[in-house]
Amino acid sequence: MNIDEFFFKKILNLTNIFLKKNEIFLNYIFLENYLSRFIIFSCSIFEDKIDILSDDYFGGYINNTLFLPCKVNLSNDKNIDILLYIYKILFLLISKKFKFVLSNNININSYENSICSLLIINSIHIKLIKNFPMIFRFIFLLYPIVTQNRNKYKLNDKFLIIIDFIIKKLMFYKENKNFFYNLSLKEKYFVNYVIKNYVNNNIELQLNFFHILNYLNKISIKFINNFIFNEYLFNILWGRLLKNCDNYINSNFNELKKFSLSSGKEYKSKLKNEVKIINYKENINKDNPIIKIIDHVKTVENYKGGFRDTDGSDEIEEHLDAMNEIDFNQITRSSDQTKSIFSMDVLNVLQNDLKNDNFLSKSFLYNEWDFFTNKYKLNWCKIYNIHCFDLPIVYNFNKEDNIDSIDEKKIINNYIKKNKKDIEYLSFCLKKIFNMSIWLNRQVYGPEIDIDSLTIRYAFLFSGNCNFENFYLYKKNLDKKICILVLIDSSLSTDSWFKGKKISIIIKEIVIILCESLNKIFNNFFAVSAFYSNTRNDCKYIIIKNFENSWNVSKIFLCRIIPIGYTRIGPAIRHSIYYMNKIKIKYKLLLLISDTKPTDYDLYEGNYGILDVKKCVYEALVYNIKIKTISIDDKSKFYLPKMFGKNNYYLLKDKIYIGKLLSQIFFDCFVKK
Amino acid sequence: MNNNEIKTTIKNIVVEPFYEDINGETDIFLHCYKAQLPVILKGPTGCGKSRFVENMSYKLNKNLIQVSCNEETSSVDLLGRYLVKGGDTIWQDGPVTKAVKENCVLYLDEISEAREDVIVVLHPLSDYRREIYIDKINLKIKANENFMLVVSFNPGYQKGFKELKISTRQRFVGISFNYPNEKKEIQIIIRESGIYESVAKNLVLYANKVRKLTELDLSETISTRLLINAAKLIRLGVDKKIACNSSIIQPLSDDKDINESLLDILNLYF
Numbered sequence: 001m002n003i004d005e006f007f008f009k010k011i012l013n014l015t016n017i018f019l020k021k022n023e024i025f026l027n028y029i030f031l032e033n034y035l036s037r038f039i040i041f042s043c044s045i046f047e048d049k050i051d052i053l054s055d056d057y058f059g060g061y062i063n064n065t066l067f068l069p070c071k072v073n074l075s076n077d078k079n080i081d082i083l084l085y086i087y088k089i090l091f092l093l094i095s096k097k098f099k100f101v102l103s104n105n106i107n108i109n110s111y112e113n114s115i116c117s118l119l120i121i122n123s124i125h126i127k128l129i130k131n132f133p134m135i136f137r138f139i140f141l142l143y144p145i146v147t148q149n150r151n152k153y154k155l156n157d158k159f160l161i162i163i164d165f166i167i168k169k170l171m172f173y174k175e176n177k178n179f180f181y182n183l184s185l186k187e188k189y190f191v192n193y194v195i196k197n198y199v200n201n202n203i204e205l206q207l208n209f210f211h212i213l214n215y216l217n218k219i220s221i222k223f224i225n226n227f228i229f230n231e232y233l234f235n236i237l238w239g240r241l242l243k244n245c246d247n248y249i250n251s252n253f254n255e256l257k258k259f260s261l262s263s264g265k266e267y268k269s270k271l272k273n274e275v276k277i278i279n280y281k282e283n284i285n286k287d288n289p290i291i292k293i294i295d296h297v298k299t300v301e302n303y304k305g306g307f308r309d310t311d312g313s314d315e316i317e318e319h320l321d322a323m324n325e326i327d328f329n330q331i332t333r334s335s336d337q338t339k340s341i342f343s344m345d346v347l348n349v350l351q352n353d354l355k356n357d358n359f360l361s362k363s364f365l366y367n368e369w370d371f372f373t374n375k376y377k378l379n380w381c382k383i384y385n386i387h388c389f390d391l392p393i394v395y396n397f398n399k400e401d402n403i404d405s406i407d408e409k410k411i412i413n414n415y416i417k418k419n420k421k422d423i424e425y426l427s428f429c430l431k432k433i434f435n436m437s438i439w440l441n442r443q444v445y446g447p448e449i450d451i452d453s454l455t456i457r458y459a460f461l462f463s464g465n466c467n468f469e470n471f472y473l474y475k476k477n478l479d480k481k482i483c484i485l486v487l488i489d490s491s492l493s494t495d496s497w498f499k500g501k502k503i504s505i506i507i508k509e510i511v512i513i514l515c516e517s518l519n520k521i522f523n524n525f526f527a528v529s530a531f532y533s534n535t536r537n538d539c540k541y542i543i544i545k546n547f548e549n550s551w552n553v554s555k556i557f558l559c560r561i562i563p564i565g566y567t568r569i570g571p572a573i574r575h576s577i578y579y580m581n582k583i584k585i586k587y588k589l590l591l592l593i594s595d596t597k598p599t600d601y602d603l604y605e606g607n608y609g610i611l612d613v614k615k616c617v618y619e620a621l622v623y624n625i626k627i628k629t630i631s632i633d634d635k636s637k638f639y640l641p642k643m644f645g646k647n648n649y650y651l652l653k654d655k656i657y658i659g660k661l662l663s664q665i666f667f668d669c670f671v672k673k
Numbered sequence: 674m675n676n677n678e679i680k681t682t683i684k685n686i687v688v689e690p691f692y693e694d695i696n697g698e699t700d701i702f703l704h705c706y707k708a709q710l711p712v713i714l715k716g717p718t719g720c721g722k723s724r725f726v727e728n729m730s731y732k733l734n735k736n737l738i739q740v741s742c743n744e745e746t747s748s749v750d751l752l753g754r755y756l757v758k759g760g761d762t763i764w765q766d767g768p769v770t771k772a773v774k775e776n777c778v779l780y781l782d783e784i785s786e787a788r789e790d791v792i793v794v795l796h797p798l799s800d801y802r803r804e805i806y807i808d809k810i811n812l813k814i815k816a817n818e819n820f821m822l823v824v825s826f827n828p829g830y831q832k833g834f835k836e837l838k839i840s841t842r843q844r845f846v847g848i849s850f851n852y853p854n855e856k857k858e859i860q861i862i863i864r865e866s867g868i869y870e871s872v873a874k875n876l877v878l879y880a881n882k883v884r885k886l887t888e889l890d891l892s893e894t895i896s897t898r899l900l901i902n903a904a905k906l907i908r909l910g911v912d913k914k915i916a917c918n919s920s921i922i923q924p925l926s927d928d929k930d931i932n933e934s935l936l937d938i939l940n941l942y943f
Contacts, residue, residue: 040886040934045941047885086937132941459755462762463809
């Protein structure tokens, strides 16, 4: 064989392998494509809020979160694969209802666990069929695939025979002839015992199945220790039971969690005048880093020696006198939760902060809505105004673009160049929208006559009761005097990925496309701000472009926004409302671009955060400010309607649609009323 | 404004419309009629509000004037207007004026959708005064004891932030409607469509599963009306799944994911 022939053959082989791989890849169905469908389905079955996350293994559940395999390819029929997901969801939900713990850990899998799982599955099946008789149809459809898959394994192993038998029973398969052919007497006795007591009968779910294993040991069937029972389909369908020891760890963990969430007491210290902020690095001493927690402000234990236990015990009351005597003049910040609080009024913290971060210029206090008490928490959140030109220069755009320099102007121009088509499309649409004219009826003057109004006038004149002069139609162009504030989320969650692209980059691209187009039409009358937070006392509002500044000058500051902190949306919206209220223009639009739910680590989450944002929307309506939001999150359609109302949110499904999406927002906002 | 824009129907109900009492609302309504109190019906769409009013009109032996309000409905549309006829103008009574004059049951459906100026009509008519004032012809008409005012609105309607004013709401006696319990809903479906009990039961089980779903964010959920529509199609021989899909799922949502998951749930019952 010549060398060129050899290379040709190799390349051909490699290409074939690659093509085959792609073929397999094409047949897979991916969970992410069906996520919202499955979430709705599981919420309906369980009658509670259920979240679904993808899992690299075979799935399971923790609290109200189901883990499903990220991709499945059992047959060429996609419907069968979807059916398998649905079966898995039903199986997990019933397991959850009856508190069976399923494990994902392949390493603990053995035959014994498989048999145990199968016995429990039988009970789950019975419950499933009782609730949903149509599940029979699913199982009949799945059975041929299960058996086809199992035929790959040689059924000479005793355990496999038992497992196979139970599976057949589970799938309502009736042909069991010659089943006992390979079994010894003892094994036959065991199988009979299992069938009689557990498979054929309607066993109660509360039974402890581990005693079967002891029985298994007693009748001395050879155990194949450390054998990993790893059948792909078996795992996907039915998973594994968790061992007792894991359950124990779980219960301990829950106890610990309860303890850490229990509310402690609050103690007050004397007022201190001077406090020094210490930069605390968590990784320096991981074993024993903290001695006390003070409203998210901690002292560092190894700063002046002295150690204490970090077992979570709350002894603050016992040490109160001693703590009062200690001069707490050195503090640091941490992200951990507080329990009991030893608080003190500090006069100079803000000034110290200002010394450290010279870009902090002004702080504002805002109320926050507490849906538990149905009241506002007055002056609850402190928001700091930061001007973007004070921020340090960072290179935070896509590194794939191979821009060596950190010249902000170059980076932005590169992105404008890249999104030129979108910018042109949006500019064209905006021009079209704002050059659109609408006919107003019942006007005092106008080029056309309003026939309906004229008829009414005629009737009034005849009756002699009313002076009705408004019978003209007037063509009016849309008002270009609008004020737009683009508020972008710069929390750490934007550092994640969406459709193969970083969310922070997508957000910045949206801003560039929008602002470049707006700049051509509205003569700079728009603003861009970003926000993030670290608890209620430390919300940041970064002004990238003011209403007065020029976009051409300000756009480079977009590079300085980096993903950091949490997403406390409420104060950011309230601060934006405050800003926009200063502008005396009739039409105001606040466009929020975010990727996640409102979250902050001082329990600003769930319904609390959602309802605070909802309250903000009402507050904005009072001042005639429209709030629209663009979300870069597949699951956001489940919570956005609660926050912004049904017609006020838009989901970014693909990057290609940015221009189209933005033009749709403007059309909905200013034309379609 | 054209007179066509306001949808008014005048019904003389001869045959008793079927209505299954759920929470003693029939009694409350009859007592309100005796006490000359206006009634506000609250409840999701398709739960039987209009049927209830029809049933009550039959029981009271009265004509029913029903007005479907929309965002263009104003006080003028309700009270009346001048029309040009030949070389002259004539006054045409609106549905409210007509109902007050003829002692009918006046039913204003979706009142929260109407323009704010309808309170000019509603407030004097719904409190102790029980009268309307028509400014264009300078006429005040007092309703007698045989007149009954009923309004309805859907509190959970998410179309906008429209809510009924407190001052308006407090003038009415409120009757809250919801979907009937499983047993009664099965009976209603069987009675309305003539379908087998087993199919009706599955329809109701399916509806109850979806009704508990808050995640869907549907403006309205599966109503008894939708179930009856599906049952009627099934009764005529349409395949159960196709019937449910076209009469329940498709009218509810246009979202592909939501429709598919509703179909998945349906597959568990049919």
